[in-house]
Amino acid sequence: MKLFSVILSYLLPFFYIGLIYVYYLVFTGKYKSLTSKTTVFLIITALIHLAEIVTRQLVLGTMPLSTMHDAFSFLAFSILVVYLIIEISLNNKASGFFVLSFAFLLELISSFNLSWEKETNALLTNFYFTIHASMSIMGYTALSLSAIYALMYIYQNRNLKLKRIGRLSSQFPALTYLEKMSIRSVVIGIILLGLGIFHGHIQANRTFGTYYPIDIKVIVSDLIWLFYLAGYVLSRIMRWRGKWMAWLSVSGFAFLMIIGVMVMLFAESFHRFY
Amino acid sequence: MTNYIPIGIIGISHKTAPVEIRDKVVLTEEDQFRVLKEYREKVDADGLLAITTCNRTEIYISGENFHDNLDQIRILLNQLKKCSYFTDEKLTYKHIGFDAVTHFFRLISGMDSQIIGEPQITGQVKEAYCRAFELKATDTIINKMFEYGLHAEKIIRTDTYLSDGAVSVSFAGVELARQIFSDFNNKTALLIGAGETVELAARHFIDKGIQNIRIANRTASRAQELAKKLNGQAFAFTHLEEAFNNVDIIISATASDAYIITKEILKPICESRNYRPLFMIDLAMPRDIDPEVETLDGVYLYNLDHLNNIVALNLEKRKNELPKAEKIINESLEDFRKWNASHSMGAVIGRLKKHFENLRDDEFKRLKNKLPDNGKAEIEYLTQSIINKLIHQHIKTLKKSASNPERYQEQVDFLFDLYDIDKD
Numbered sequence: 001m002k003l004f005s006v007i008l009s010y011l012l013p014f015f016y017i018g019l020i021y022v023y024y025l026v027f028t029g030k031y032k033s034l035t036s037k038t039t040v041f042l043i044i045t046a047l048i049h050l051a052e053i054v055t056r057q058l059v060l061g062t063m064p065l066s067t068m069h070d071a072f073s074f075l076a077f078s079i080l081v082v083y084l085i086i087e088i089s090l091n092n093k094a095s096g097f098f099v100l101s102f103a104f105l106l107e108l109i110s111s112f113n114l115s116w117e118k119e120t121n122a123l124l125t126n127f128y129f130t131i132h133a134s135m136s137i138m139g140y141t142a143l144s145l146s147a148i149y150a151l152m153y154i155y156q157n158r159n160l161k162l163k164r165i166g167r168l169s170s171q172f173p174a175l176t177y178l179e180k181m182s183i184r185s186v187v188i189g190i191i192l193l194g195l196g197i198f199h200g201h202i203q204a205n206r207t208f209g210t211y212y213p214i215d216i217k218v219i220v221s222d223l224i225w226l227f228y229l230a231g232y233v234l235s236r237i238m239r240w241r242g243k244w245m246a247w248l249s250v251s252g253f254a255f256l257m258i259i260g261v262m263v264m265l266f267a268e269s270f271h272r273f274y
Numbered sequence: 275m276t277n278y279i280p281i282g283i284i285g286i287s288h289k290t291a292p293v294e295i296r297d298k299v300v301l302t303e304e305d306q307f308r309v310l311k312e313y314r315e316k317v318d319a320d321g322l323l324a325i326t327t328c329n330r331t332e333i334y335i336s337g338e339n340f341h342d343n344l345d346q347i348r349i350l351l352n353q354l355k356k357c358s359y360f361t362d363e364k365l366t367y368k369h370i371g372f373d374a375v376t377h378f379f380r381l382i383s384g385m386d387s388q389i390i391g392e393p394q395i396t397g398q399v400k401e402a403y404c405r406a407f408e409l410k411a412t413d414t415i416i417n418k419m420f421e422y423g424l425h426a427e428k429i430i431r432t433d434t435y436l437s438d439g440a441v442s443v444s445f446a447g448v449e450l451a452r453q454i455f456s457d458f459n460n461k462t463a464l465l466i467g468a469g470e471t472v473e474l475a476a477r478h479f480i481d482k483g484i485q486n487i488r489i490a491n492r493t494a495s496r497a498q499e500l501a502k503k504l505n506g507q508a509f510a511f512t513h514l515e516e517a518f519n520n521v522d523i524i525i526s527a528t529a530s531d532a533y534i535i536t537k538e539i540l541k542p543i544c545e546s547r548n549y550r551p552l553f554m555i556d557l558a559m560p561r562d563i564d565p566e567v568e569t570l571d572g573v574y575l576y577n578l579d580h581l582n583n584i585v586a587l588n589l590e591k592r593k594n595e596l597p598k599a600e601k602i603i604n605e606s607l608e609d610f611r612k613w614n615a616s617h618s619m620g621a622v623i624g625r626l627k628k629h630f631e632n633l634r635d636d637e638f639k640r641l642k643n644k645l646p647d648n649g650k651a652e653i654e655y656l657t658q659s660i661i662n663k664l665i666h667q668h669i670k671t672l673k674k675s676a677s678n679p680e681r682y683q684e685q686v687d688f689l690f691d692l693y694d695i696d697k698d
Contacts (some may be wrong), residue, residue: 174455175453
């Protein structure tokens with residue numbers, strides 16, 4: 001079982017690369033016949049990834065979310081699944097190349113950090129942690145998708161304004177669709193991340209006896225969530241839209257990434273799993 | 275594999291004749307009925323197919339005497355259309371055998387059209403075939419040629435970009451608008467001007483789902499007339515700014531020599547609509563819309579040059595797809611060739627004959643020493659006669675079902691099963 005899981009872990013980036021290549025061919029319009037087959041490739045990759053997560057859980061005996069490998073792998077898997085739902089429901093394949101490239105990067109980081117140490121920390125093996133971690137990761141997935149759609153909006157808006165009309169730009173979804181998807185993803189991200197953080201505070205109270213332990217990672221996570229919530233509420237009140245809303249989403253995600261990396265690398269936190 | 279197929283075609287198209295001549299040789303519904311029923315019987319063709327569009331008139335004839343029949347049909351068509359174009363070698367083209375089939379496959383796929391990849395031709399060929407089929411004017415070869423051709427067309431449509439992208443300026447506007455709006459259902463379009471150009475562009479948008487149409491024109495009566503036609507709402511030109519309210523698409527084509535829409539006019543409108551996307555097409559020459567408006571957020575302005583560029587780009591894209599489409603045509607042609615070699619009427623009769631001849635030879639060999647020497651020639655003649663009678667009966671049955679592809683196939687399968695002949 002372990003060997004099977006290890007093989008899958010190393011093979012997964014190759015499946016993602018294959019998937020990206022298929023979407024690249026669809027996006028550039030080289031093989032029109034592939035357009036109707038992308039969903040099948042997507043489902044196969046998702047099932048293989050799911051098999052990897054399940055086998056790791058069976059071998060380790062806990063939900064695999066606490067190591068760097070597992071966190072990034074789950075994030076990539078979430079992006080894949082969310083994108084699969086979007087593709088099936090909206091029947092638009094043009095954004096696949098961009099969204100899945102991001103998922104591939106996360107999967108690659110995950111594969112380079114493969115470890116097989118069984119999680120013994122009680123904090124990380126209980127039910128609340130699973131809910132807290134999975135909700136937070138799915139929340140970040142939604143926020144990263146929002147940034148990808150926002151980037152696509154900025155690119156396409158620029159193309160249309162500068163009259164750069166070619167096969168590539170015509171493959172893109174409509175501007176109004178990209179805007180809608182970006183905003184919808186932010187709302188989903190705020191809800192899921194909010195639930196994740198909420199469960200984190202409940203868990204903190206059960207473990208440390210306080211809902212709000214003074215810890216840099218907790219503070220930063222709460223600030224990021226508040227930043228997104230405030231940004232969204234403000235945008236509704238001020239009726240921001242179009243490229244300004246897109247830039248807000250992209251800059252919000254850039255801020256999230258920079259702060260997140262800095263905290264992980266330089267700050268001391270009880271909230272360190274690897 | 276046999277390379278022979280008894281079919282030929284004569285035609286006049288945009289490649290060989292100017293529009294004035296093509297106009298005169300178009301076959302009306304009544305003409306087509308006459309050609310398919312009366313002329314087919316007159317020339318005694320097994321199958322006949324008449325295709326007539328604004329760009330071509332073509333007659334396909336199948337059967338053993340198709341060479342002579344093609345010549346006869348030229349004369350009959352000249353008489354029908356009271357002209358001499360059909361016998362003029364310079365104005366017509368002729369293909370025979372597999373060249374005719376290749377031509378048909380290219381035709382049904384839009385590869386022979388004036389605008390490469392235009393999809394209307396497929397519908398027109400289907401219509402022509404259905405008419406011929408209903409009048410029992412088609413035979414197995416024409417039925418199968420249509421079936422294989424339609425299959426090739428489907429593959430070309432799904433696997434290549436031969437029919438993709440707008441190739442007219444008015445439709446290019448719709449294509450661009452689709453890059454801004456994901457659906458047109460709840461969108462409002464304002465037409466400035468009431469001429470043909472605006473109407474044509476508006477009709478494309480209506481086809482794609484736009485329901486709210488406003489028309490503003492200097493001559494109010496023309497605006498009202500067009501509003502009636504398009505089920506829209508007419509606005510006086512003096513109330514143009516009122517017409518801008520909640521508009522998503524503006525199509526303008528007036529004869530004005532000054533800008534009708536300027537940045538100053540549009541800025542407060544954009545502010546009031548919170549910079550929601552506003553798509554504008556300026557089809558006028560000189561232009562109606564000041565290009566400066568594009569500096570406003572959410573405004574996307576395209577003029578005739580931009581639209582012409584899109585059309586040129588799409589045409590180029592279609593041309594680049596031709597090699598892929600040719601490859602698909604060749605593959606389908608190969609499949610058709612295989613079918614013809616094993617299942618066409620000639621092939622089936624040939625195989626039946628061979629089967630009976632083999633039987634006869636085997637029996638002769640077996641009884642060689644038992645037969646009296648002086649009666650051998652008579653017995654040989656007798657058995658040959660029996661074989662011919664038997665085969666003749668099968669040919670009659672096959673010919674009866676030739677106009678119905680399913681019944682023909684059933685008959686062939688039945689005969690192959692009955693005599694244990696390999697179906698491939």
